[in-house]
Each structure stands twice: as structure tokens, then as C-alpha cells.
Amino acid sequence: MERNEQTVPAGAPNSGAEATVTDVPRSSFATELPEKAIAVDAQSAAAAYTYTYTTGPIALPSNTQSLDWAVLNDDSTIQTIRVTVFKCDLGAKKTVEPPGPLEVTLDPGECTHNANAALGGFYYEIQVRCNSQRIFPYASAWPGNIGDPLPGSVVKPAEFIRRLP
16 A cells, blocks of 8 residues: 655745655545545644635535546646635544645646545535635535435525635
């Protein structure tokens, strides 16, 4: 099993301080990282981003096995984006889902995605942190690691809410 044990150097875009990348197995659809993505510590440099967009809590259909997200960089410059998937249990604080927060650097016009294992019938939230208003996120629930999105589960870019400071 391959493991990601890179370190983001101090002064790298949006790192703020040296951040050690989380040791993440890359062996299944739920933990495989997108190309150019690194798993980062949830507390590292979160404040380095200008904008945060969220799905808010979304209830997944009961037959969900995968929560897929995608982001498109429609900016004219290279952008580093952080995506975090949270499980939102009722009566408890939300928790970060594996593989944890991911930072991905996208060229202009480039798109990437990742799929997280998810349990249907529960609430989840996807947060996208970025420094451009021309980043367009998308999310949907799937019945497995291939197939079509489940009806009613798609969160389009216009439906992501910009969180205020």
C-alpha cells in the first residue's frame, strides 16, 4: 500500500507555516487522492484562504456509499484549494472524514474530484476554501464507486453557500 508522506515547505502557497502531510493509504476509491492533491492536517493554515464555500448539512439518500466532490478552477491563474468533508452527527460536533482535508493545486481551466466513503441516511458537509471567486465546486452521492449520481443528491456550484467571516 502506497503512502503519502510529503511535507509542504514553509512559504508554499497557502501553507502559512510548515505543515506535515497526513499519512493516507491510496488503495481504495474512498481514500485515493486526486493527482496533485495532498492530505493536510485539519488545523494547518486554514486561515490562509480568503473564501470558504459550504454545502451546509446535506442528508444523503439511504443507498449512498460514496460522496463525490469536484472543483473547477475557472480563474486565469493557478489556484490552491482546500476541500474538507465532514460527517455531521446529530447532537455532536461534526468530524472530519478520511482522508481528511485535501489541498490541490489546479492550473487555469483544470478540474479535479475525489470520492469519500459515506453512509446513506446521515448528514455531511463539504467545505471548499480558496482565494478566488472563480472556483466552482460540485458534490453528489453515488450508490457505489461507479455509476450515476443518486437522484436529489447533486449540489451544484450555485448552491454552495459562501460562509461569512
